[in-house]
Amino acid sequence: xxxxxxxxxxxxxxxxxxxxxxxxxxxxxxxxxxxxxxxxxxxxxxxxxxxxxxxxxxxxxxxxxxxxxxxxxxxxxxxxxxxxxxxxxxxxxxxxxxxxxxxxxxxxxxxxxx
Amino acid sequence: xxxxxxxxxxxxxxxxxxxxxxxxxxxxxxxxxxxxxxxxxxxxxxxxxxxxxxxxxxxxxxxxxxxxxxxxxxxxxxxxxxxxxxxxxxxxxxxxxxxxxxxxxxxxxx
Numbered sequence: 001x002x003x004x005x006x007x008x009x010x011x012x013x014x015x016x017x018x019x020x021x022x023x024x025x026x027x028x029x030x031x032x033x034x035x036x037x038x039x040x041x042x043x044x045x046x047x048x049x050x051x052x053x054x055x056x057x058x059x060x061x062x063x064x065x066x067x068x069x070x071x072x073x074x075x076x077x078x079x080x081x082x083x084x085x086x087x088x089x090x091x092x093x094x095x096x097x098x099x100x101x102x103x104x105x106x107x108x109x110x111x112x113x114x
Numbered sequence: 115x116x117x118x119x120x121x122x123x124x125x126x127x128x129x130x131x132x133x134x135x136x137x138x139x140x141x142x143x144x145x146x147x148x149x150x151x152x153x154x155x156x157x158x159x160x161x162x163x164x165x166x167x168x169x170x171x172x173x174x175x176x177x178x179x180x181x182x183x184x185x186x187x188x189x190x191x192x193x194x195x196x197x198x199x200x201x202x203x204x205x206x207x208x209x210x211x212x213x214x215x216x217x218x219x220x221x222x223x224x
Binding site: 031033035040041042043044045048050056058059090100101102103104105106107108 | 145146148156157158159160163165203205207210211212213214215216217
């Protein structure tokens with residue numbers, strides 16, 4: 001199993017550009033989520049999905065869109081990049097939305113918006 | 115959004131020292147408490163998931179305890195080694211979401 005994979009690993013955007021961060025998992029996990037990590041802020045939840053076709057907002061959803069058309073994939077779209085979106089983005093998955101399930105993280109995407 | 119606090123923010127110990135960190139969380143509507151180890155330039159790696167009051171888990175030199183009635187968990191590292199240097203995160207499960215604390219950064223000097 002590859003686990004949770006993310007592409008790209010690094011990306012530089014100009015303000016106003018759009019892009020999609022890809023996330024895939026091969027563990028047949030129902031629950032997937034996106035976090036951003038900023039210095040001094042810890043990991044903050046952007047969006048999550050409890051299954052294909054179902055998504056919901058986390059703590060910091062503004063400026064981001066998600067969709068979940070398959071169990072395996074959970075892309076994160078930046079609609080119009082802003083410097084405040086410079087961050088490291090982590091995708092994560094777990095078996096279901098059960099609270100005691102272990103959550104597995106991808107390797108992260110480091111995004112810089114100029 | 116749950117309020118999850120970790121202390122201390124950072125810790126610098128010598129090789130061989132034993133150390134511990136604290137994670138505080140709301141005791142009402144508790145579901146589960148997760149501990150992660152996060153090395154620089156890597157992704158967080160799960161250490162423990164605990165659900166029951168009084169739970170104690172152990173993995174090598176690392177152990178954790180849980181008190182759901184008062185809303186805290188301790189992570190202990192016995193005989194710290196330089197390879198233990200990392201940020202240790204705790205996270206509290208809410209309904210369908212996981213809320214993370216800001217972490218305790220541990221540096222172990224040889």
